Amino acid sequence: MIRFAAALLFAIIAATLALPPAAFAADAVPTEKDPVNSARAVKLTEELRCLVCQNQTIADSNAELAVDLRRQVREQIDAGKTDKEIIDYMVGRYGDFVLYRPPVKGTTLLLWGGPALLLLTGIGVIVVVLRGRQRMPDATPLSAEERARAEALLAGEPKKEQS
C-alpha cells in the first residue's frame, strides 16, 4: 500500500515537472538574434513595472500592456536607443511608478529614508530602555545582617536547619 502511494506521488510530481510552462513560452523569448541586445531587453523589462498587474515587471507580466511595452523596448533597442532614453520614454508616459526602483527625490524621501529612520528610532528606544534598566536595581549597599544571611546561604548553611 505504501509502495503504491509512493509510486503515485512520484508519478504526480514527475507529471507536474514535465508540464511545459506554456503560459510564458509564446512571447517571453526575445526576438532579436543579437545576444547583447536581447540581454539588454531582458534587463530593461525587468526594471519596468507593469501598470496593469502592478506587482509584476513587464518582463513577468502577460497583460496585453506588458506585451506591448516589451515590444516597444525591443523596437527601441533595435532603433539604437540607449537604456536611459528608453527608461525616459517610459517615465515620460507612465511616470516614476513605472520604475521598479523609484528615484530618490523630494516625494520619495520618506520611502527611501523610512527604513533607516525606523532603524534609528528602534536603536534609540533600545538605548533608552537599557539605560533605564541599568538604573533600576536600587544601588543601596546591603546591610550587615543581609550580608551575613547571604554569606550563610552561599556557604550552604541554611538558617532554618539550625533552628
Next chain:
Amino acid sequence: MAKFLIPLGLFVVLLAFLFVGLGLNPREVPSPLIDKPAPAFTLAQLHEPGKTLATADMKGRVWLLNVWASWCVSCREEHPLLVELGRAKLVPIVGLNYKDEPLAGLRWLGQLGNPYDVSVVDRDGRVGIDFGVYGVPETFVIDKQGTIRYKQIGPVTAEALEKKILPLVRELQKS
C-alpha cells in the same frame, strides 16, 4: 500614565495611516502628462478609414479624448453618460478605439449609440502608449492649445463629469 499613552498614540497614528491608505485607489497612477502637450498622432477614422484625424486638427478647441474598446467591460458602464454628453454638444468628443477590431468597434457603437464626433483607430495600441494608457476606459481633457489638463482613469462617472470634467471644460472654453 505615559506608559499607556505612548502605545495608544502610536496606535492612533497607525490607524490614521491605514485609514488614508485604504481610501487610496492603487490603480490610479498620476499621469506625468498632465499640463504637457498632448502627444501628436495621425490616425485613420473608424467610420471613414480613408480619412485621418490628427491632434493638430483639434487646435483651438477644447476637446475630450476618450479611450475605448468593444472588449472593454467598464466602457459599457460609462457609455450612456457619454452618449448623453455627446447629445448635449457641450464639447467635442474624440474616441480612440484602442486595440480593437474596427468591425467590432463599429458594431458596438451601432448597438449602444455613438457619442463621438470622430473615432480614430489605434489598432496596435501605440498611440495609447504615447498617452500613457494602461486601463481602458480613460478620458483626457485637452485645451485649446493642445495641452492635456485632466485625465480620468476608469469610467467617467456622473460625479466626475459634474464636478471635474464639465466645470474644467467650461473654464477652458472661456479662456
